[in-house]
Amino acid sequence: MNRVALLIALLPVVAHAGGDYVSIPAGQYRSVLNYEDTKGNNTVARFELMKTPVTNAEFLAFVQSHPQWRRDEVPGVYAEKAGYLAHWQAPLELGDAAKPEQPVTHVSWFAASAYCEAQHARLPMWAEWEYVAAADTTRRDARSDPVWRESILGWYSKPSTSPLTNVGQSPPNVYGVQDLHGLIWEWTEDFASMLVSSDDRSQSDSNRLKFCGATALTTQDRENYAVLMRVAMLSSLEAVNSTSSLGFRCARSLPDPESPPKELP
Amino acid sequence: MKRLLLAMLLSVTTVTVCAAAAPLPADSVLQQTGTFTDQSGRNFQLADRRGHVELVSMFYTSCTYTCPLMIDSGLGVQHALTPAERERLQILLVSFDPKRDTPAALAALATKRKLDPSHWTLARTDADHVRKLAALLDVRYRELASGDFNHTTGLILLDADGRILAKTDKLDAVPDASFLRAVRKALN
Numbered sequence: 001m002n003r004v005a006l007l008i009a010l011l012p013v014v015a016h017a018g019g020d021y022v023s024i025p026a027g028q029y030r031s032v033l034n035y036e037d038t039k040g041n042n043t044v045a046r047f048e049l050m051k052t053p054v055t056n057a058e059f060l061a062f063v064q065s066h067p068q069w070r071r072d073e074v075p076g077v078y079a080e081k082a083g084y085l086a087h088w089q090a091p092l093e094l095g096d097a098a099k100p101e102q103p104v105t106h107v108s109w110f111a112a113s114a115y116c117e118a119q120h121a122r123l124p125m126w127a128e129w130e131y132v133a134a135a136d137t138t139r140r141d142a143r144s145d146p147v148w149r150e151s152i153l154g155w156y157s158k159p160s161t162s163p164l165t166n167v168g169q170s171p172p173n174v175y176g177v178q179d180l181h182g183l184i185w186e187w188t189e190d191f192a193s194m195l196v197s198s199d200d201r202s203q204s205d206s207n208r209l210k211f212c213g214a215t216a217l218t219t220q221d222r223e224n225y226a227v228l229m230r231v232a233m234l235s236s237l238e239a240v241n242s243t244s245s246l247g248f249r250c251a252r253s254l255p256d257p258e259s260p261p262k263e264l265p
Numbered sequence: 266m267k268r269l270l271l272a273m274l275l276s277v278t279t280v281t282v283c284a285a286a287a288p289l290p291a292d293s294v295l296q297q298t299g300t301f302t303d304q305s306g307r308n309f310q311l312a313d314r315r316g317h318v319e320l321v322s323m324f325y326t327s328c329t330y331t332c333p334l335m336i337d338s339g340l341g342v343q344h345a346l347t348p349a350e351r352e353r354l355q356i357l358l359v360s361f362d363p364k365r366d367t368p369a370a371l372a373a374l375a376t377k378r379k380l381d382p383s384h385w386t387l388a389r390t391d392a393d394h395v396r397k398l399a400a401l402l403d404v405r406y407r408e409l410a411s412g413d414f415n416h417t418t419g420l421i422l423l424d425a426d427g428r429i430l431a432k433t434d435k436l437d438a439v440p441d442a443s444f445l446r447a448v449r450k451a452l453n
Contacts, residue, residue, distance in 0.1 A: 037410040075291040077401055109400060122393075192400065193407035239400035 019058060019119065021048035021252060022176040029131050029141060032227050033194060044131045045256060049124060050249035052167040052178050053186065054115060056088075057100035059107065062115050064092060069111055076240075079108035083242040101166035103184050103247040109239035112187045116250035123189040124251035126234070130227060133180040135173040143224060152226040155182040164245075181226065187248040191234040289315065294401045295427030299394035301359065304371035304387045311398075311427070314386075318451045319355035321421045323395075323404045325362035326374045326387075331418050334436040336378050338420060341438040343384070345445055350452045351384075359398055360389045361406050361414045402429075422447055 026046040034040040063069050063085075070092065071085040086106050089095025098104075107115075109123075116122050124132075136142035143149070170178050180186075237246075289296050295311040302308050320339055324332040339356045346354065360366035371387040374380075380387070390398070399406060406416035419434035422444070431447035433440070440448075 035407075035409070075293075075296055077292050077294055077296060110397075113397070189396065190407070192403075192405045238403055 019054070019250075020051045021121075021250075022051050023048050023254070024128070024132055024175055024177075027131065027140070029134055031127065031130055032224050033126075033231065042127045042131065044128055046254050047124075047128060048121075048252040048254060049128065049132055049175075049177055050251070051172070051176060053103035053184060053247045053249045054112075055101050055167055056094050056098045056104045059085075059104035059115065060088075060092070060094060060100075062118060066114065066118060069114060074111070078110040078114075078240065080240050080242060084108055084111065086242075087244065099166065101168075102164045103167050103179070105164070105184060105244050105247045106242045107187075107247065108242050109187050109191060109237070111242075112248040113189070115248070119250055121250035121252045123187055123248060125190050126188040126194065126231075128251055129180070129186065129188050132173070132175055132177050133227070135175060135177075137171050137173055140174055143227075149223065149226065152181045156226065156229065184245050184247040185230060185233055185243070187246065188234065191237060192239065194231055194235045290426050290428060292429075293427035294321075294398075294423065294429065297394070297397055297401055299390050299397070301388045301390045301394075302368055304368055304375045305382065306368040309388075314355065314357065315427060316425050317355040318353060318425055318448070319357055319423050320448070321357045321359070321402065321423055322419065323361055323399060323402070323406070323416065324358050324418075325360050325414055326366050326370045327362070327412075328414065331436060333378075335418055335420070336380070337438045338433075338436050338440060339385075342420070342440045342445060342448055345440055346449070346452070350449065353452050354448065355384055355386065357386045357388065359395070360387070361395055361399075361408075361416060362412075363389050363392050363395060365412070420444070422451060424451055 024044075024047050026044060028041065028043050031038070031040050031042045067073055068075075071079075071081075071088070072091045074081075074084060083106055085091075087097045088106075089097070094100060113123055134141045134143050136145070136148050139145075164183060167183070168178050170182060172178050173180065289312065295315055297311050299310070300308050301311065320342060322335055322339070324335055326332075335358070339358075343351050343354065343356075360371065366389045368389070371389065375382065375385060375387050398404075402421055404417055404419075406414050408414055417434070418436060419432055421429055422431040424430050430451055431444055433444035435441040435444070
């Protein structure tokens with residue numbers, strides 16, 4: 001009886017704790033990225049994704065236990081000294097400009113990866129992020145709905161100087177994931193892989209030489225500006241960069257339920 | 266005379282030990298952890314490569330288009346150097362393709378291209394460390410559905426402590442003049 005009471009007492013705490021993961025079922029979707037080899041058809045295996053982006057408070061706890069990621073300790077190859085956690089008052093103090101429940105920003109890809117690794121997780125792949133971000137509150141793929149597109153685009157017209165809201169303020173999408181749109185940009189594991197060129201027909205032969213396999217990339221869904229802006233922004237970054245509106249959340253792979261059990265000898 | 270020789274040897278040893286013991290500079294890519302395996306099956310860490318100026322690039326053995334050119338351009342840099350300079354330069358190529366590039370596959374390519382194992386290291390590591398090294402070097406790549414890779418190429422010059430000194434994206438048996446100047450300067 002006591003145990004039940006304890007469980008009930010704990011439940012709300014667990015529900016509100018940061019870093020909760022939501023299980024995402026496997027599926028297929030059309031990517032805005034139309035690679036020659038995939039034709040825009042992506043298959044995503046089931047995985048887990050954090051319900052909300054990592055907050056300043058959560059990242060502070062990580063930096064406290066992993067001092068090599070303090071802004072005054074981090075090697076320059078892993079984060080630009082000038083930008084990394086620049087909005088915190090001190091290496092181990094958030095201060096007024098960084099509220100505990102705001103998403104952490106000013107983090108490099110290396111720092112974001114290290115945070116996820118410490119959680120036995122990883123950053124989501126772009127395809128995983130795009131797949132989950134295609135959903136609204138009731139549909140797994142709401143992208144063809146002009147009303148939904150408009151509502152997402154609304155965020156981009158907000159001045160970037162306005163302070164970030166706390167995480168978890170937006171309605172959960174059909175998977176139960178929040179804040180994929182309208183709050184921050186988010187690192188993905190493969191941010192450097194998208195190789196978008198503004199016009200792939202204009203590449204000179206010398207440029208073409210840089211690519212082994214000569215696969216061009218075109219973006220097929222030109223109406224989906226909000227997602228295309230993310231692709232363009234992520235592609236322009238280097239892994240040491242950090243900005244005031246770029247944060248992250250972590251993901252975890254799940255074992256494939258379809259894989260056949262090992263045969264007995 | 267013998268004593269003098271011994272003293273000289275000792276002082277050289279001391280210098281080497283000190284260099285190895287000092288922490289790597291903050292801007293050294295050799296700080297990246299992870300186990301790499303070379304074409305002879307020997308495991309190493311990037312930090313083990315400290316002490317030599319080297320050219321680094323990323324490739325995969327089944328690539329038929331730009332990767333052979335990348336090896337040509339590494340050979341081209343070697344050929345443009347004096348024998349003494351050539352002796353001091355190491356070349357490290359790390360594969361994008363941990364699934365197919367086993368040490369045996371790396372060794373087969375090294376043999377085919379007659380790459381001198383005392384100066385050329387062809388290496389593999391796991392997918393996670395491939396991504397981290399690519400991020401450190403700002404090499405962009407994507408695995409295609411066919412198992413091939415779309416990637417940027419070029420040679421990156423590291424100093425003996427693993428700091429990036431210069432890059433070239435010119436793939437040619439005749440090296441880019443300014444890149445070659447940077448290699449020479451680093452070696453002398």
